[in-house]
Amino acid sequence: MSPGIPGPDPDFVGRTDELTRLAELAGLVRTGRHQTALVQGPPGIGKSGLIRRFVAGLDDFTVLSATGDPAESMLDLGVVDQLLAQTPAAVRARTASLGTGAPVGANPLAVGSQLLDLLGELQRRAPVALVVDDLQWADHSSQLALRFVLRRMWAERLLVVLAARTEPTAGPGAGPGAGPGAGPGSEPVLERLIHGIPADLRLEIGGLDLVDVTDLAVAVAGRQLPAGAARRFHSYTGGHPLLLRTMLREISTQRFSSIDWRLAVPPSVAAATRQAFDKLPAPTRSLLEALAVLGGRPSLAQAAKVAGTNEVHYALGPAIDVGLVTWFSGEPARPVTITHDLQREAIYSAMSPVRRSELHRRAAATVEPFLAWRHRVAAVDTTDATLASELEEAADAEAATGDHGTAATFLGWAADLTPWSPQSEQLLLRSMIHLMFSSSRGRARQLQERAVRSAPSALRSLALGLSEVFLDGDRRDGERHLRHAFATSDPQSWVHGAAASGLAGLTVWRGEIEQAIEYGDVALSVPGVPAPLRDYVLCLRGTARGRRDGLVAALDEFRELPEPAADIDDHHLEALACRGALRAMVGLVEEARHDLTEVVRRQAAGAPMLSGVTPHCYLAGVQYQLGEWDASVRTMRRATLLADDDQPAMNDVILPFVASIVPSARGDWPTATRLVQTAAAAARRIGSPQDLKYAAIAAALLCQARGDHPGMLRALTDVPGLRDGGNAPGGMHEWWSTWWQPLLVDALQATGRLPEADAELAVLKERAKDIPILTSTVTRLTAQQAAADGELHLAVDVAEAHLGTVGRPAPRLADGRLYQVHARNLIASGKQTVAAGWLDAADRVFAALGAHPYRRQLHAVQVPAAGSRAGAQLTEREQEVVALVLQNKTNREIAAILHVTPKTVEYHLRNIFTRLDISSRRDLFDLF
Structure with missing residues (x-):
């Protein structure tokens, strides 16, 4: 129990x-x-x-x-x-x-x-x-x-x-x-x-049957009902247990022979409760009224104080006897409660307004502050401007402590206590805005209709604009309302600053950087803007600064944030998340992990954030880069769990994008495909450049794991302006460039577009020269480019120069792929023994990560033992081609895997056919 x-x-x-x-x-x-x-x-x-x-x-x-x-x-x-x-x-x-x-x-x-x-x-x-x-x-x-x-x-x-x-x-x-x-x-x-x-x-649950009614009469009244009376009780009550109990307790003290059974059934539980209530002693009635006002399970002493009785035990007994009260006498505070809500409602509704107000005023002095306000409000029979003003002040105090949910409730009460007027509408609209910053922001949706019906004003436009942008994802109507709020409000008012905050977000998402920075400056210069919104503006301004001046310069926006992250309070959680995201984007992955882990920990502890689960996405990306794939999966699982109905619409793309990364790399094709398609559909619906980029990276990573390099290229080239930035810092697409640019170089190399690959590789090298996490990737791409250009010795030297300076870190996909490419180039150089060691190293990395598609690609270069005699006549590269043919790969697919052109594959196949004295692919299957 x-x-x-x-x-x-x-x-x-x-x-x-x-x-x-x-x-x-x-x-x-x-x-x-x-x-x-x-x-x-x-x-x-x-x-x-x-x-x-x-x-x-x-x-x-x-x-x-x-x-x-x-x-x-x-x-x-x-x-x-x-x-x-x-x-x-x-x-x-x-x-x-x-x-x-x-x-x-x-x-x-x-x-x-x-x-x-x-x-x-x-x-x-x-x-x-x-x-x-x-x-x-x-x-x-x-x-x-x-x-x-x-x-x-x-x-x-x-x-x-x-x-x-x-x-x-x-x-x-x-x-x-x-x-x-x-x-x-x-x-x-x-x-x-x-x-x-x-x-x-x-x-x-339905009513009791006739037999149950008879049994209940015995249990409650101690006697068997006459058959006719039982049928009448059952028919009139429909077997309703509470009504039956109330009636049966009423008749239990009467002589059954004197009861007129046709008149014994009250019309409702409320009527039955009032009948029982009216027959109780005055102290008992006072106690029941106090309990109806207090609600819950107050202590017996608290109920007595509100009832104004010194004879509480005397008053309690009759209420227990008639079944109106349950007393938990075994608990320390000995709480007491009215047995059922219907009984409580019946007692409460029967009280006169004067009595009700009197008890609510007494109750306010016996309960915690929040409930005290509720009782003070309930004690009022009409509008009360004074109490409304006090509630407004209390709401401001709660908001200052970060409790925007309670502030919203107080403002809603104040609105109801204020005669209908622009003032009452403004209180309601302010309540809606505070809900946006609370842990239950979805409640703001329930006020949207009332907000729409309110008179036009800057505050109305602000409330509608913020809810449309942050809750509904309706950027068009949201921007229209926010622009109206910005244009019609006092430039020194918090409404003006809050509208500027929303517009800063919209212009950042659209890539209008100078406007975003201007709006952000306005929002931060106006007093009274809610603290969560100011913190979010710091994040937006950092994002905009990164797109204008480069990601490294953007970190300067957060120079005043303390180190370590644990020292930062919840009022600056958005700024901490943005600092972590920027650090992730510039390759400071360890620092990023510290920042983002702290943010995610606070969110798990209940801290609400306007950005929702965005920090989870960046943390999972860092964990993926560091080879902590299981941790990345756990982070995204938690993000998916937290991303419920109130999640900001701006996360509709980044969430499935990052969630797809590990499933793609591990070959969980159904899960990865579903998530990639979800990201693509959301990106098309939203249409912003950054969301299209997220969806493209997700698709490219899936294609890369499948060995579909043309698919990688299609996904990335569909993003407008992705390749327009050159090597200058800033721009819309510098965010996540350390992800999409290596994918682009890889795809260009594998599809034979070597001059374009060389140009993109030069840009990537410039960006990555101070980013250690990218060293293996850049080295691999440089080696691939050299090998494709026919400079095999250079390809080997480039890899060995890097590999000779590092130990064996924790398994990371980038390292495993470098080992694989280096081994291939060593084989082509005739250094099979050395290559075998690097193939083993790559295999260990892929196995540790569970990177099954990459492991299969690694094993594909091995010629099956059954064809070893014929294979001995072939060069190492020709053996690789044969192995892939035996997997039913097309010439184009083989070219993509080996990072050569389809023409080169055709050349190798002609040599193979000549050496083995065969004429077709079918002959290869027969021979091997």
Whole structure:
């Protein structure tokens, strides 16, 4: 049992089939198969009772449970915190940031990722049951975290049981729920969560049958109902357990013979609850009203203080007797709660506005600050400009600490407390903008329609423009709105600076560098621009500076950032990510890894970033270059997991591009092809030069692994302006040039376009002269160029000059490919014995990396033993040609693999046919 779930109801009856089916799932989990159950039904139908009875039998499970509560529906990660509170501290401490609960403002997807890890740890000891009741009341952030877990369950011995209402409900409105201005609802997320659950069992709970009604009467009232009365109760209630219990408790103290059974059935749970409530002593009614206002599970002392009673134990007893209250007397704080939300809503709605306001004001003095604001808001019966102003100040204070989600909620409440006017609209629009910088930025989408309906203003245009650019990826409408905000706002206002920030991003992406720098300067010079946006502008300005003055010069923009990366606070996380990306692009891979690893660690701990998972992509690229392919795969897997619905549209191409790199190099053709096609489709849709470049690099790497050099060339030459930069620093395509330019040289050499290859190689050498990570690649391409030009001795000398100065580093693809080319050139020079050592070295590198396509290309140059006698008559190069012919390679494919022209292959084949006295390829197959 879990300390978070009360014991089973003593009057529980029926549900035999449902319990059996749930027990079957638990049995499967015990054998190592994770299972998910979704329990749905109308309010009060018995979902919670069913779950309590089922969980009571899970003695061999570790049970983590939580219950959604409308009073806490705006408390970020409240449901997750309930789950964490039941987890051993030693297990929580092994996560990135959940040791003391979910951090304020944490990214829900990052929290979900850590929750997955935590569940994986727990299930090593025993099967785990994760139970969430009243899912419809779970806060938005917890719903996102749970959705993440449900879509990516890794733990094998994990049973997930979720319960949610099937009927839409507006909740208790301004009362025990969220209060006025509670902010954007979470219904769309809940719908996606429920309908997207890969449930192994879906239970739709209906009413009890006639036999169950009779059994329930015995359990509750202690007596058998007359047959006619049982039928009437069943017919009138539809077997609704909560209504039945309320009625049966009402009649349990009466003589059955005196009851008029035709009049004994109230029309609803609410009516039945009010009937029971009205008959209770005054102190008990006061306590119940206080509990209805507080919501959740307040301590008994807290409830007594709000109720204003000194006779709390006397007041509590009658409420327990009629089933309206559950008391957790065994827990230290002895919390107490109204048994069911429907009962709570009935009690709350029956209170007079004056009584309701009085209790909310008392409650505000007994709860934590966030909930205190909610109670203060709920205590107001009309608009309140003073409270709205206080909320606005509180929102500014929260934003200054980086908690933009809470700031957005406060501004939403302030908007509802302000009479309809431009001022209330501005508060709502500011709430929407702050949501953009929160961990739940997707909630901003739910305000877009209201923003569209608001009066034209610079603030309206800013809110719409930022959401269109960063959430929807609609750069055309986003730019139109941002330009309007920039043109119509006070040049010294934060709105002007924020609009300039958005325009800086758009112009950077489009390659309009001078404009981007100008907009960035404006954004950084205007006071009041939200800190996350200012940090992002530093990143954009660095990017623009790199395209204008070169990547090395761009690093100067970040000279004031501290070293090491761990000393940089979260307010400068975007700048740290950009510094790491720039270092990766200029070949400072070790420094880049330190920066980017720190950023990714902070994101895993929940830090939200406008750039989304872009840092993961750059880190994975660095890991690939360093030969840490498994780490690269893990980084991109985590990026893919974190890149959920709220991911910035600007990552639609770079994410599949980088995710495809290792699958391509390892020969996982289905995965690589799918990712390359995804990147290409997104690049065509977006159309920006950088996105087209990302897609081209992905396609070229896949073609390279397949040995398709013409395909490499087609992919790269389709990118507008890719080869227009020459060797001058800067330009749109200097970013990632250390990736695409070696691919281009390789493709040009292999397709026989040697003069073009020579020119591109000269540019690459200039760029790479201070980049150690590229030395092996440049050496290989230089050797290939020399060999293709007929200067074999030069090709060998170039490679040996490099190889003689380095030891044997960790396996890297670039090194393995250099060893392979050097071995081929040694064979062609008649140095077979030396070549064998380099072939072995290449094979070890490819094997260690799992670079299966490159290993197959390496082995392809070996002549099969069956043809050794005939092969002895051939030169080393002719033997290589024969080996490739025997693999059904065309002349063009052989030329690409051997880095010669198709004409050269034809020349070798004529010599082979003459030496072996044959006339066709078919004869070669017969001979060998």
